[in-house]
Amino acid sequence: MPTARNQVRAVSATASPQAQPQPQTPAAAPGAISNDMVFKVQQRLRDLGFYVRDNIDGQWGPNTSAAVRNFQRSKGMNASGQPDSATLAALDIR
Numbered sequence: 001m002p003t004a005r006n007q008v009r010a011v012s013a014t015a016s017p018q019a020q021p022q023p024q025t026p027a028a029a030p031g032a033i034s035n036d037m038v039f040k041v042q043q044r045l046r047d048l049g050f051y052v053r054d055n056i057d058g059q060w061g062p063n064t065s066a067a068v069r070n071f072q073r074s075k076g077m078n079a080s081g082q083p084d085s086a087t088l089a090a091l092d093i094r
Helices: 004-014 035-047 062-074 085-090
Strands: none
8 A cells, every 4th residue: 555655756757857947037117118219218217317318219118117116216116127008108209
């Protein structure tokens, strides 16, 4: 008669392997807006003093997200760090 310990081994031996966690993509909308739009956001944030980096490159990253978040806070908006339509309108970007 198998013991409970043997049954656990048998179950775990036949269990399917766990899926590997997928790398997380940035929370921003880099896939939702074009590189050209990211470039415009970075340029406008720089003009307004929120993006003080010299790397205005059209690539979404943590510095751009932080600048967007700071801008949103300054305008009393939800500070998501995402370039949503309200944020783009406040930046006067169409």
